[in-house]
Amino acid sequence: MNILQLTFMNISPDSWIQLVSGLGAVVVALLAIIHGNKNSRKALEQQNRIIQYQHNEKRLDEYNGCLRDNLELLNFVDVVGPMVYMSHEDYSQTKREICSRKSKIYSYDLRFKYLFSNGGLGKTCLLKEYEACWDEATKTLSVLLDKMLDYVNYLSQYAAENEIMKNKNQQIEIYSRMIELDMNNSSQYSLEIESLRSELIELSLRQSKFKDTVDKFTEDIQVLINELRNQSVVLFQLSQQLMKELKDRLLDKSK
Secondary structure, rough: HHHHHHHHOOOOHHHHHHHHHHHHHHHHHHHHHHHHHHHHHHHHHHHHHEEEEEEEEHHHHHHHHHHHHHHHOOOHHOOOOOHHHOHHHHHHHHHHHHHHHHHHHHHHHHHHHHHOOOOOOOHHHHHHHHHHHHHHHHHHHHHHHHHHHHHHHHHHHHHHHHHHHHHHHHHHHHHHHHHHOHHHHHHHHHHHHHHHHHHHHHHHHHHOOOOHHHHHHHHHHHHHHHHHHHHHHHHHHHHHHHHHHHHHHHHHHHH
């Protein structure tokens, strides 16, 4: 017998029990550690899924806000209204609103392109369809705003010329009275009156075309408004579909 065999033979039953119990305790401890590690990993994985889900929720809110703002940008037809009846003071405010809306086209387009191109989503067929419709709608909006600005400028100029005509008529009345009061300079006053009347004739000719010009402006604007409305309806439908697609990709699959 070797030394190892003699050693085992000399171990008492109580010692054997203590040895086996000790080994059992070690095994139990090891199993507890392994089980605990598995539970810890599951807890960490669950926590990571929750964090990712919350992150995707915020991303979804950003996408939704962008698409909603795009639709709001196109909703500018209410400004047209009965512009022909606006007072001269209103024209400046309307011009500012039109120019402000015009400047937003670039910033909104930049935001949309950046957000949807850098989110790691890739260009799906639906996103490509939305982008094409959005590009066409913003082009229509840009043309509409230019036409509206031209229209407001024309109305402003018409109102200004009306005031000018009133002033020239008053000048003619003054010069007519001066002829009676200052006979020595009556010829000079007569020349002034003749010049003023020539200017009035030219202004009257332009003013006489007011109705036709307004009709042409409003007709062109209405055509663009109808086109933009149709594009907005399509864009709204695409927005809903796109948000559903994004929700499926970002939230439903991350649960």
